[in-house]
Amino acid sequence: MKGLLHRRTARDRDTPATSTGGVAGVVAPASVEVTPRFLRVGDGYAATLVVTGYPAEVGPGWLEPLLAWPGRLDLALHIDPLPAPVAASRLRTQRARLESSRRADSDRGKLSDPYVEAAAEDAADLAQRLARGAAKLFRVGLYLTVHARTEAELLEACAQVKAAAASTLLEVQPATWRHLAGWTTTLPLATDSLQMLRTMDTQALAAAFPLASPDLPAPLPGDPPVTGGVLYGVNPASNGIVWWDRWSQENYNSVVLARSGAGKSYFVKLEVLRNLYQGVHISIVDPEDEYLRLAEAVGGTVVRLGMPGVKINPLDLPVGDHRPDVLTRRGLFLHTVISVLVGHPPPPAERAALDRAILAVYRQAGITADPHTHTRPAPLLKDLVGCLETDPEPAAAQLAARLAPWVHGSFADLFNGPTTHAPLGHLVVWSLRHLPDELRTIGTLLALDHIWRQVDLPVQSRSAATPPVRRIVVVDEAWLLMRDGEGARFLFRMSKAARKRFAGLTVITQDVADVLGTELGQAVVSNAATQVLLKQAPQAIDALADAFSLTGGERRLLLGARQGQGLLICGIARTGFEAISSEQEHALCTTNPAELYDDQEDEDDL
Structure with missing residues (x-):
């Protein structure tokens, strides 16, 4: 049996453009074809699955495998709170049935049913929490509408959704002959046309809410839209x-x-x-x-660095930096360079001689604190060692001897000339x-x-x-x-x-x-x-x-x-x-x- 529902193509002239019917006429699909096993909605296909079985225990985000399924899936959770007197009455009746089953098995000499024992203990615990106001009961319906482009893809998608539900111990059944009601149930209309409900307490219902997502959070309402950034990749989940x-x-x-x-x-x-x-x-x-x-x-x-002909002069002044303390900061950096070259910070006498040599070598090159002189060619490390050698202090001569391998010896290739590559x-x-x-x-x-x-x-x-x-x-x-x-x-x-x-x-x-x-x-x-x-x-x-x-x-x-x-x-x-x-x-x-x-x-x- 098939039914065909066509969208109205002409709107009544007396109906205002802002009415609900006018909006529905714009956003509704062109046609809906109803079959026992699926719907044909416009150019696509849809089928509704109903959750009929739930696990005994659930953890936070237990609906996450369904929400993260990589396909088009509409998940609707309908919640109807039960008044406390009605919940207490129904729970009392359920406990009486479980207790009656336990006593009947005991009178007949049978072993206790572990499922009945577990259900009775859970019911007693829930009754105590309900009496203290620590929990409430709700009638909950969970429905899934799967969409696909073709009938074959719909069958495959439904099988994948069933497998994802089974991974969380959820049992799902197709809404055979009722797919139209199932489709409208999963639309944002707040109407449950299937009424296949299950009673849940506050904790189980709270754990069902999708409070976590595998994707990055979107901007909050009112925040400016994201305009920058780069692509890092895709989320496999x-x-x-x-x-x-x-x-x-x-x-x-x-x-x-x-x-x-x-x-x-x-x-x-x-x-x-x-x-x-x-x-x-x-x-x-x-x-x-x-x-x-x-x-x-x-x-x-x-x-x-290290290739033949590639040289770096540590005495170069920063290009484009016209701050008044440029020369001072370069001198302090040279202290660090010399400490690294000799393997450890020089003793005080050698540090004093080095400071005198740094000031003297820049002075000989015509570079002073005046920024206009900073464009002149910078001295080299061998010039600095030459100033140390002319210093009459013994500590200066000793430091110059320790720096000789970096000026005239095996390690001199990196420093024995002006900088050859402008790192710009x-x-x-x-x-x-x-x-x-x-x-x-x-x-x-x-x-x-x-x-x-x-x-x-x-x-x-x-x-x-x-x-x-x-x-x-x-x-x-x-x-x-x-x-x-x-x-x-x-x-x-x-x-x-x-x-x-x-x-x-x-x-x-x-x-x-x-x-x-x-x-x-x-x-x-x-x-x-x-x-x-x-x-x-x-x-x-x-x-x-x-x-x-x-x-x-x-x-x-x-x-x-x-x-x-x-x-x-x-x-x-x-x-x-x-x-x-x-x-x-x-x-x-x-x-x-x-x-x-x-x-x-x-x-x-x-």
Whole structure:
């Protein structure tokens, strides 16, 4: 038997345009075809399932598997409160039936039915809570309307919804011959046309409310719409889009923690690319040359420290910084540089000689506190050592001898000339892979100094008509810096002060213990509003769970995550995601040796 309901095509002229009938005439489907097993609503198909069986115990969010089902599903929960006298009377009758069954079995010498015993105890507990006013009873109807484009897809979708319901011990049955009533029941009309109800108490009903969602919360009513942000990926639980704007958070820092091979560098490269599209300037500390192909593709600048001909002069003054204390701050930084070169802070006599030599070497180059002199060529490290050698104090000669390997010896290649590469542009990659171990600490310090000078550039140096540039500083394999005192202090300073300079720090590391095991590392993590956790090792999950207050489900997610899957955390907002990319982005971001080898073979063939 089939029925066909057509929408009225012409509205009565006497009916006002704002009437309910007029609105229904606009939003209602063109036709509704009724069959025993489904409805054909407009160009689609729909079927209603009724929840007829419930589990004995439920936890918070027990409807979550249905709400997170990746398809079009209308879920309606109809609630009708029972007056207290009626609830008490019905509960008394139910307890009498259960007690009668128990006594009858006892008189006949039968063993007690465990289901009857459990039901009787639950009824007695509910009666006590009802008498004290700690609970109320409600008549509840739960209905699901599944939508699909074709009849075959509808059958498959209904089977999937039944499986999702069975995972929470819910029994569902199709509303055969009553699908039209079921469809109207799940519309926002507050009308239950099926009346297939179940009695629930307050706790079970409260746990049914969808107070949690696998997706990020939407803006509250009245809040401005979200306009910025970049695509992080999709949510595997709901197929929703994970779109995140780090620039709208309390601070702009982020931390990415994952085991080796989990896809952390791949994810960060995608974020770097998508922020470059929006005009963000990015500086990257790259220990393993993972960002070179990306930099070449977008016209970035690569400074390969340790390669022949690449030199950095630590005595260079910041370009564009016209503050009156520029020379003083550069002198203090040189004290730090010399301490790193000699392995420890010099004794007081050598520090005094060094301070005299710093003032003298800039004076010889014609550079004074006057900002107009700061454009003159800066002296070199060998000039500073020359000033120490001419100092009559024995401490100065001793310090000059200790600096000789960095000026005339085996370590002089990095410093024996003016700076050869100007680290300027929208993307600057500082490659540290070719630095020997003896030069890695000082090379990293010089790279971080150049990055900080760009971040700390005063607003007065920019044009009044030009808005401040947003900057991101990416530090890959941050555990290498955490082992070094100067590197750890740089990360700490950046995490604290970057927000005031319209900059954000991105810390990437695979060694969770080195980050969470130190006070500086914990400060870096706590000052990151955006926290990304990818696949973790079982040995590190306990420390990570304590630091980020992970639930049992989140722990299992991180232990069993595929490459590129993880968890995005910002305050109380948490959601799973899987990074996605286009073919062009994937070619720039992948570090899979097999894929890179195949690409190289294709280029050789061409």
